[in-house]
Amino acid sequence: MLSFGKKKKTEINVEQHELLERAQKRIKQKKRLFSHVVLFLIGSLFLLLANKILKYGEAYDWSIWVIIFWTFLLTLHTFNVFVTHKFMGKDWERRQRERLVEQQKKRIAEIQKEIETDFPLSKINKKKDS
Numbered sequence: 001m002l003s004f005g006k007k008k009k010t011e012i013n014v015e016q017h018e019l020l021e022r023a024q025k026r027i028k029q030k031k032r033l034f035s036h037v038v039l040f041l042i043g044s045l046f047l048l049l050a051n052k053i054l055k056y057g058e059a060y061d062w063s064i065w066v067i068i069f070w071t072f073l074l075t076l077h078t079f080n081v082f083v084t085h086k087f088m089g090k091d092w093e094r095r096q097r098e099r100l101v102e103q104q105k106k107r108i109a110e111i112q113k114e115i116e117t118d119f120p121l122s123k124i125n126k127k128k129d130s
Helices: 014-053 062-087 090-118 121-129
Strands: none
Touching (some): 014 062
16 A cells, blocks of 8 residues: 655664764765875876976976875875775774773772772771771
């Protein structure tokens, strides 16, 4: 039976929502990288034109050094998006967070044990009764 005007409510659980957010962030990262590549190509062409054809700073080929430095930055950006993201992504963050929480729990347990050893409740209760 067709029903017009009534929309079904679609519920997205938390896990699906997190996956969707990760996908959107990943798309944004790649989009920024591709924008950087396009800007690099246009900027490099402009720098070469300014240095060679317009003869701005003709005595020294400064544009080559700027392009080399920019290539290095673009390489770092690419490495960050495609390599580092795999090793230090959300799963890595989750594991690190869990490890740190466990360390804190152990330390708290050690401190509580030290307090109970140094100041047992039986001694404190006896002092109160006196």
